[in-house]
Amino acid sequence: MDFKALSKSLLFFYWYLRTRLRSAHATQVKLFKYPSEDKLASGQVLICDVEGGLLRSSSTFPYFMLVALEGGGFLRGFLLLLLYPLVCLLSHEVGLRLTVMGAFCGLRKDGFRVGRAVLPKFLLEDVGLEGFKVLRRGGKRVCVSSMPRVMVEAFLKEYMEVEVVLGRELKEFGGYYTGLMEEENKIWEGMSLKELFGGEGEMKAGVSGFGGYLNSFHLRLFSHCKEVYLVGEAEKRRWHPLPRSAYPKPLIFHDGRIAFRPTPASTLCMFLWLPLGVVIAIFRVVIFMFFPYSLSIPMVAFLGLYCRVTTTSSSSPHHRELENSRKSRGQLYVCNHRTLVDPVYISGALKRRVTATVYSVSRISELISPIRTIRLTRNREADRERMESLLKEGDLVVCPEGTTCREPYLLRFSPLFTELSHEVVPVAVKVHVRMFYGTTASGFKGLDPLYFLMNPFSCYDVVFMEKVATGSVDGKQCSSREVANYVQEKIGKVLGFECTALTRRDKYLMLAGNEGIFE
Structure with a gap:
């Protein structure tokens, strides 16, 4: 680390603060190097620089690239990369304004949900454990960012439990962002010190600042601090990522197509891969649709789609029995839902065609599906009768969650499947992708299978579990809801996922602003 440059930066920072304080108030500012969290007095008002004091990486380019790709599309993302x-x-400052212009110009304000639905996942993964511990010691937390407020507010308030968020404001015209930012002094315009720092009691407890000493346009805010703790890039390189178990609020839902952190290098690799990825995705679809499983499975494995099939020890005999014999009534498979192609992989693992029930999927997905799909109506009686008739014709795969979930959580299982058969085979599925997510809550669903198949590599883990009787649990008579919860728990235990009571409606209300019902 260049200590001479650091010393100059600290002296300039100190001089600036002292100059501001002479014209504002007589409080003396003390400057400190990066502290451990126990050196900061608990309960004080804490002002935190997001890029310099909370995130491990000070580069904001990946977040603007996510805005460009998810809010505007590949063309906008490519222009931003250029x-x-x-x-x-x-x-x-000039580079920031140019980046904001490229990412936001022309985006519709009302439909902008990237800050709430996409960015929190990537921001949480970039939070440093050490910076997070310092932030949590604050009695009232005020976070300031050089990024537009619309990008960070949902993340800071909902996931970091920050009381006040200050960020650059974007200008708009006719309901669209112009890509221009308001001047820096507009951030605090109309806000009193009480709104920023709380009442007299909180002010008496003291105001401390925490953040970086470079690229900070918010020194005016730090001038109200009695103590300012500075952290440099060398210290941040030693920070640890915030573990998922330490999240103040669990990250269960997120949207968007991009599954990687879009740094300049990784984004360039994505654009180089896209033309080849589209061709390979088409080949994979053709192989799934027109070749028997004995040929299609090794062919798609050669093209990068892998599948690991396992069974629990007690369920292996059942699995062999299912493969070697056919019954007059089909077998009901109950699986958690990760992507649209879950039933396809289950069908491939069984090496025979099955029927899958689906909710609001696109006609394109149904058209290119290699297995039979049947739409449900959400009318309980009509759907039960339809699925019972399908079981008489052959094997049936149902996903009682009703929608996909990317994170290690299981949504509430609908108990309807317990009324269809005396026994079911739970199937636990897990998918690993490296470039694109094959699901969306707010985008065009017809492209879901294409995005999944465009991944250079993907791997499915399919686990066939022991059969479960739908009338009882461990020999005790139970309601259909209790049986559904029991199946959910068994699948969650195999996968290491946490069970929740959240539903499809909860997911779509958060990510898309609707209840997830499409015709």
Whole structure:
């Protein structure tokens, strides 16, 4: 680390604060290097610089690229990538304004949900454990960011439990973002010190600041601090990522197509892969649709789609029995829901065609599906009768969650499947992708299978479990709801997932602003 440059930066920062304080108030500011969290007095008002004091990486480019890709599409993302070399040559403020222009210009304000549905996942993964511990010691937490407020507010308030969020405001015209930012002094315009720091009691307890000493346009806010703790890039490189178990609020739902952190290098790799990815996805669809499983499975494995099939020890005899014999009534398979192709992989694991029940999927997905799909109506009696008739024709796969969940959680299981058969085979599925998610809550669902198949590599884990009787649990008569919860718990235990009572409606209300019902 260049200690000479650090010393100059600290002296300039100290001089700036002292100059501001002479014209504002007589409080003396003390500057400290990065502390351990126990050196900060608990219960004080804490002002935290998001990029410099909370996130491990000070680069904001990946978050603007996510706005461009998820809010505007591949063309906007490509243009922003072309701007990146120019941004690196400009000053921080000019480069920031150019980046904001490229990411936001022309985006509709009312439909902008990237800040709530997409960015929190990537921001949480970038939070440093050490910075998070310092933040949590604050009595009232005020976070300031050089990014537009619309990008960070939902993450900071909902997942970091921050009381006040200050960020750059975006100008709009006719309901669309212009890509221009308000001046810096507009951030605090109309806000009193009481709104920022609380009442007299909180002010008497003291105000402390925590953040970086470079690229900070919010020194005016730090001038109200009695103590300012500075953290440099060298210290941040030693920070640990915040473990999922330490999240103040669990991350269960998130949207968007991008499954990787879009740094400049990784984004360039994605754009280089896209043309080949589309061709390979088409080949994979053709192989699934027109070749028997004895040929299609090794062919798609050669093209990067892998599947690991396992069974619990006590269920292995059942699985062999199912493969070697056919019954007059089909077998009912109950699986958790990760992507649209879950039933396809189960069918491939069984090496025979099955029927899958689906909710609001696109006609394109049904058209290219290699297995039979039947739409449900959400009318309980009509759906039960339809599925009972399908079981008389052959094997049936149902996903009682009703929608997909990407994170290690299981949504509430609908108990309808317990009324269809005396026994069911629970199937636990887990999928690993590296580039694109094959699901969406707010995008065009017809492209879901294409995005999944465009991944360079993907791997499905399919676990066939022991049969479960639908009339009782461990020999004790139970209601259909209790049986559904029991199946959910068994699948969750095999996968290491946490069971929740959340539903499809909860997911779509958060991510898309609707109840997830599409015709």
